[in-house]
Amino acid sequence: MSSATGRVVLGRVAERRGKLRGLPGQAGPQLERALVGAHTNLCAAAASQGADAKRQFRSAASEAAETGGCLDAAVLFGALGQSEQDEWRELLRRLWGCLRRLAR
Secondary structure (H helix, E strand, O other), X not given: OHHHHHHHHHHHHHHOHXXXXXXXXXXHHHHHHHHHHHHHHHHHHHOOOHHHHHHHHHHHHHHHHHHHHHHHHHHHXXXXXXXXXXXXXXXXXXXXXXXXXXXX
Protein backbone atom coordinates (compact mmCIF):
# COMPACT_ATOMS: atom_id res chain seq x y z
CA MET A 1 0.00 0.00 0.00
CA SER A 2 2.73 2.51 0.83
CA SER A 3 4.36 2.23 -2.58
CA ALA A 4 1.05 2.88 -4.33
CA THR A 5 0.30 5.82 -2.01
CA GLY A 6 3.76 7.23 -2.65
CA ARG A 7 3.21 7.03 -6.41
CA VAL A 8 -0.12 8.86 -6.07
CA VAL A 9 1.52 11.72 -4.16
CA LEU A 10 4.42 11.82 -6.63
CA GLY A 11 1.89 12.15 -9.44
CA ARG A 12 0.17 15.04 -7.68
CA VAL A 13 3.48 16.85 -7.24
CA ALA A 14 4.44 16.24 -10.87
CA GLU A 15 1.11 17.70 -12.04
CA ARG A 16 1.69 20.90 -10.05
CA ARG A 17 5.42 21.22 -10.49
CA GLY A 18 5.16 24.61 -12.16
CA LYS A 19 3.18 26.09 -9.27
CA LEU A 20 5.61 24.72 -6.72
CA ARG A 21 8.76 26.07 -8.42
CA GLY A 22 8.34 29.68 -7.29
CA LEU A 23 8.01 29.06 -3.56
CA PRO A 24 10.32 30.99 -1.22
CA GLY A 25 13.24 29.15 0.31
CA GLN A 26 13.19 26.56 -2.46
CA ALA A 27 10.29 24.85 -0.64
CA GLY A 28 8.87 23.49 -3.91
CA PRO A 29 12.05 21.74 -5.03
CA GLN A 30 12.60 20.58 -1.44
CA LEU A 31 9.11 19.06 -1.45
CA GLU A 32 10.04 17.20 -4.63
CA ARG A 33 13.38 16.02 -3.20
CA ALA A 34 11.84 14.85 0.07
CA LEU A 35 9.04 12.98 -1.65
CA VAL A 36 11.34 11.35 -4.18
CA GLY A 37 13.66 10.45 -1.29
CA ALA A 38 10.78 8.82 0.57
CA HIS A 39 9.84 6.83 -2.50
CA THR A 40 13.37 5.70 -3.37
CA ASN A 41 14.12 4.74 0.25
CA LEU A 42 10.90 2.75 0.31
CA CYS A 43 11.97 0.91 -2.84
CA ALA A 44 15.44 0.25 -1.40
CA ALA A 45 13.94 -1.05 1.84
CA ALA A 46 11.68 -3.43 -0.06
CA ALA A 47 14.78 -5.03 -1.55
CA SER A 48 16.59 -5.22 1.81
CA GLN A 49 16.30 -7.38 4.90
CA GLY A 50 16.65 -7.02 8.64
CA ALA A 51 18.28 -3.94 10.13
CA ASP A 52 19.10 -2.49 6.72
CA ALA A 53 15.45 -2.61 5.67
CA LYS A 54 14.35 -0.97 8.93
CA ARG A 55 16.92 1.79 8.48
CA GLN A 56 15.66 2.46 4.95
CA PHE A 57 12.03 2.49 6.12
CA ARG A 58 12.94 4.97 8.89
CA SER A 59 14.69 7.18 6.36
CA ALA A 60 11.67 7.03 4.06
CA ALA A 61 9.37 7.97 6.96
CA SER A 62 11.60 10.93 7.82
CA GLU A 63 11.49 12.14 4.20
CA ALA A 64 7.69 11.77 4.15
CA ALA A 65 7.44 13.88 7.32
CA GLU A 66 9.67 16.54 5.75
CA THR A 67 7.32 16.60 2.77
CA GLY A 68 4.52 17.59 5.15
CA GLY A 69 6.43 20.69 6.24
CA CYS A 70 7.04 21.70 2.65
CA LEU A 71 3.35 21.19 1.95
CA ASP A 72 2.53 23.73 4.65
CA ALA A 73 4.72 26.30 2.88
CA ALA A 74 3.08 25.56 -0.47
CA VAL A 75 -0.35 26.25 0.99
CA LEU A 76 0.66 29.36 2.94
CA PHE A 77 2.25 30.91 -0.16
CA GLY A 78 -0.72 30.09 -2.38
CA ALA A 79 0.75 27.38 -4.61
CA LEU A 80 -1.87 24.87 -3.44
CA GLY A 81 -5.46 25.25 -2.30
CA GLN A 82 -7.12 23.90 0.83
CA SER A 83 -8.70 20.91 -0.93
CA GLU A 84 -5.32 19.90 -2.38
CA GLN A 85 -3.72 20.27 1.04
CA ASP A 86 -6.38 18.08 2.63
CA GLU A 87 -5.97 15.39 -0.03
CA TRP A 88 -2.16 15.44 0.05
CA ARG A 89 -2.03 15.55 3.86
CA GLU A 90 -4.23 12.44 4.09
CA LEU A 91 -2.08 10.60 1.55
CA LEU A 92 1.11 11.61 3.36
CA ARG A 93 -0.37 10.60 6.71
CA ARG A 94 -1.15 7.14 5.33
CA LEU A 95 2.29 6.84 3.75
CA TRP A 96 4.09 7.97 6.91
CA GLY A 97 2.04 5.66 9.12
CA CYS A 98 2.75 2.66 6.91
CA LEU A 99 6.47 3.45 6.79
CA ARG A 100 6.66 3.85 10.57
CA ARG A 101 5.02 0.45 11.06
CA LEU A 102 7.42 -1.14 8.58
CA ALA A 103 10.39 0.43 10.38
CA ARG A 104 9.60 -1.37 13.67
